[in-house]
Amino acid sequence: MGIGLSAFSSALAEIYYFKPQTLTVSLMFLAIISYIIGTAMHTFIPQRGVFNWLNPHPFNKKENAFVIIMASAAANAALATEVLAVQRLYYDVNPSAAASIPLLFSSQLLGYGIGGLMRSVLVYPSKMFYPSILPLISMLDTFFRDRTATQRKIQVFWSVFSIIFVWELFPEWIFPLLTGFSIFCLAAPNSPAVSRLFGGSNGNEGLGFLSICFDWLYISALNPFTVPLKALISALFGYILCIAVFIAVFYGNVWKARNFPFLSQVLFYENATLYDQSLIMGANYQVDPQLVAEQGLPYYASTWVIYLIATNLALAATVTHLLIWNHNDLRAAWTWLSPASFQHTWNEIHWRFWKYDGHHGGVDDNDDLDPHYAQMLKYPDAPNSWYGLTAVLSLIVAFVIIYKCDSTLPWWGLVIALLLATVFILFVVALYAMTGIPLSIQTFVQMVAGYLHRGKPMANMYFVLYSYNTMNQAQLLLRDLKIAQYVKLPPRAAFAAQVIGTLFGATMNFVLMSSIISNRHDTLLSIQGSNVWSGQQVQQYNSQAIAWGGLSSELFSIGSRYHWVPLSYIVGLFVPIPFWLVHRYWPKLQTDLVYTPLICAFIGTLAAGVNASALSFFIVGFASQWWLRTRHPRWFQKYNYIVAAALDGGTQVMTFILSFAVFGAAGHIHLFPSWWGANQAGNYDHCMLLQ
Template sequence: MSLTAAGAISEHTVPSEKALSTSDNSFHRNSNVDADSGEGVLSDERDIATNVISVDDDDSLNRGQSVHSYWSCLSNLWRSTGGIYYFKPVLSLMFLAVVSTSWASPWRTFIPRRGLLRYLNPVNQFTLSKNAFIVIMASASANSALGTDVLAVQRLYYNITPNAVTSVFLLFSSQLLGYENFCILLYPSKMLYPGVLPLLSMFDALYEGGMASRKKLRVFSMVHICLGAFPEWIFPLLTGVSIFCLAAPNNATVSRLFGGLLSICFDWQYIAGQVNPMTIPLKAQFSNFLGYIFCAVVFVAVYYNNIWKAQNFPFLSQLLYYENGTQYDQTLILNSNYEVDPTLLAEQGLPYYSSTWVVYLLTQNLSLGALFTHLLLWNRSDISSAWTWMNPSGIKNIWANFDWKFWRADGMRKQDVDGEDIDPHYKQMLKYPDAPNSWYFVVFLLSFVVALVVLYKTDSTLPWWGFLISLLLATIFILFLGALAAITGLSFTIQTFGQMIGGYIQKGSPVANMYFVLYGNNTVFQAQLLLRDLKIAQYAKLPPRAAFTAQIIGTLLGAVLNYIMMNSIIDNQREILLSVEGTNIWSGRQPQMYNSQAIAWGGLSDELFSTGQRYQWVPWAYVLGLFVPVPFWVIHRYWPKLHADYLYTPIILFVTGYLVGGINSFILSYFAVAFLSQWWLRTRYPGWFAKYNYIVAAALDGGTQVMVFILAFAVQGASGTSHLFPTWWGAQGGGNYDHCLTLN
């Protein structure tokens, strides 16, 4: 569904900004930062976008590219490893970029340039935009499809192995439904997408040429080569060094209080596992930091005050339990249709969550409520144009300009923009034909039809009207969650909220709840990834139609690869994926969380979450969250010197429950790197920051990810038996590598 259909601006409208003005001669790097003298601090998003990334575009290369050059990029899809990272903590765009760049020259050298195979050889120069095409296509295929949640849970917890063809079409439809082109979240400079800056900084260093680029490449190469298998395989203790656990390895209290919070992590794959700390703006990092502090305090307080019988259950877990602390057997309360049977439920009793997981549910709903209010108070002007279509004349204009002949729509943008205050990167893109709105509409329509067929062919128990509600929910959230991700680089999920809504509209059906969340939450997630990739195309000056093609082809092939990889890993790592803690190599956190939520919300929403029940405040938290940002907005309006604008209340609330599972030893190292980069370097050495911060971030990500990929298949069991490094003090064979006590 395109922006004009879903709600924002027409493809023929050029968005303007109220930011810093840009003249035509600013199409090289901006001059407010002198990289040699070190003067001038990058103070806002536009400064960063125009100083860190080149605005130049060699349009002769882009315009001359042929279809077969792009088609040749399909050969690089072998590195689409999203299925691996569904059960491992990390995946990076940098991995895709490094591998594609490494393979470009030998591919051009050894593939014939004549005969049938010539269509697989990019005869023309391998340019920045072609490399961007490869990364976008591989990224679309490498993203772990949320549909694997449904398939993995069915295999792990229900002993159901869905039909292969149906499973792949499930992934097709759920991945493509999120392709909605919200242009207002793409074109303005304020929509920076910080997470893609290292990638584009590396591209600039590779393709710009000149002494400055060569210096960048030397820095990149040195950092990239220095990262190896040491922390990941040979010395896994470096994943989290806890002085407290080393001093008292058998003390449960010490492990709970200090096992993750004050550990020091030297493994970059965990430090930057969710997001690279060198890219997130300082304001967002500050709110992130407050959230983690509150998280540690709240978790410990809830546990030691035995709230919700916390001490009966593991400290950090996503599973369901009996009151005595043993794991809840969900199959004993479900009938043959996988619906909750009241008689069986009475025999087993209601399940319990670990109390830290209840805190997680509360903070997720609080943060989503706060998100709406925060953006409407602080960023109303940035997203207001998304509603300009919601009047009779706007709807009439959309209908009049919509070309149903999508196969020949010209999609040309407005050319007369010399006087407009627009983003300089976007201004360079105006010479290329746009991907018409009708293209997005056709993708949405086909995905919609396939999804309906899959729902009934798989006996999902989700009715068609439930499917429509899930899509409506997604459409509402895309704008707000997309805006937050574009500005701060931090992403939210509506999974918990979707499970709550799905549970109340169709009670007693966990499987239906899983499908409801799949088509609701995943649509939001995919829309954010689409916009991120389109921003990469904008920064790299890749024509919009090429970017669209890369995303569609990559997504379709990635669905097949996701399915194959998921089955392979479940076959080889089943017992680890079913365990509470997992290992530092494999983790079943994702399917565990998805399954327990589906049982609790889909099957037992009234019994657990309604008014008067054990977890009644979880759904009410969403309403309470709507009011949280208001006091801070009032404080900043009347007392601006207090800098209440540094507080992103949705981020603070979201992170307050974030550390509920997985490896948490990265926190101290993450914030040490974050504040070193975004405060100390940016303010004290702005020239160095502008030249090298993002290229170093790229090298750290790329080097680590290449090694993780190799180790996953070579020694860690992604394709069969794992081969652990011989046991020694830094790689003990049993228990936790950080010598903290295993908490049951």
């Protein structure tokens, strides 16, 4: 089942990557499908004779978790395929399969190796509870406990699942006005100002202020049932600031904002036409300063610049916030770099790995251990040497491959990329584990690479691959290790599931990517693409590499147009300090509950996508985490996460069906006939179409 679903999810993820409507293969979808398949296999495979080894007992929770972890490790379009796609489409560089597949393996597994060495700090403690996976754990508990004891929960799950499954037909297809219902848009459908502020039912339409969203697909981008209350409050402050800043920047014409679309992520000429980066590229895949002088420097939409600033503010604030409030935890995280730890790891390494005694590294008496982990101590641990060897082998492969794939990234650039990833794994994953809200380091590492490797956009892409992707893979590994901890899946089984799923998925990613680029080359290069295939994500990744890798000095250095983007990182380091000082001298104000990194991150949260869901997200979140948790705690404990799981599961299964049936994943798009509730010729909320 794990191999089958890994093949399915990895192929589907790569296909989705090249679609006009970008979708992901969700954890909840894989959980429900694997549960259905597993119970069906137990029902129909005979339990006697030669078949008994295939079906020795009922499908259980640990088996389901093993399949979920393996399939989820494969269920992403590996970032290396994005790099390879850009090389093929824009640079006429076509690395062989013999070089490409090791590139995929090394870039996917480096994060696993480094992240695994930090699991004693980022997985074992109770404060690292990963709220985003709690609905999944609640669902698995309900499915596999004694049916008589959980009958009510099962009824609630399948009732909510069925209702949302049918309901999603309406906002997703029949009645898309429900994606973003705005009374202001209906009252003033021809006002550009109303569209920018209140519109939000379509991508890059507007800020969606006071719009109500009835589509759980968009509301649950971060499941509001799982985000802790203090994180919600911080996010709400950031959201309000985002609206104020975006409006002020646009109407103040900062960075010539009114020349360009209100929300956009691509590069423009000053006259608002799309910037053609191919006209500034010289030999050896480098930007030619003379050609840049002829074409002029590109512009961003000003709201996108605010997003870049907010991302850097949040990342820097994360470092300071955790150093102030969690310094003891962070100090413990680096014990694996001590000489004693290296000696212990060296002593563990032996070709007869089954001789390892399974000791858990002296964590048994730690008072901060998750009680779930305390029950895991009976299983032999996956030793640090396994994770260390995974990282070392991946690093050796990476050193070879960056030269075989014409990356233009020198070996020392790879070392710096990995050092940055290692540091940020500790900070960013810790924040994610405590709040459920992920932060991206992509902008920051692109900035660093731009200054280290000036004029080399391809080197920038590889630097991002081995820094941002390494951190992201570590976050996925640590999240899945927490799933294993909650369901008591033995650590060695979890390690095997993750490595097998990752390697298998990366191979499938490469096969699908090669086939799609070979057959849809011209379509992927076009701006609009087709109604079936699109190169929008490849184009955006390449544009970012051009801006940061080729023009970082001209666009972002001190005195240049966007110099506040890198300077914001320095500012962000000081943002948490006032809150810490206030708490130190006036603790009753409880400023220790403020997550400054989330406030900063949400200042840029509306820079792209469908924004009408924000208000509904906060309404549901506060109803769950404040009203329900404080007024009806018993109901919250029993049903909050099982309802969240049912909503996610029903929505994602229906979305999967619709993506193939009507949204073009199977080759043809079948939109619902246009009517007042499905304005196919414009924005669904009837706000003015500005672009």
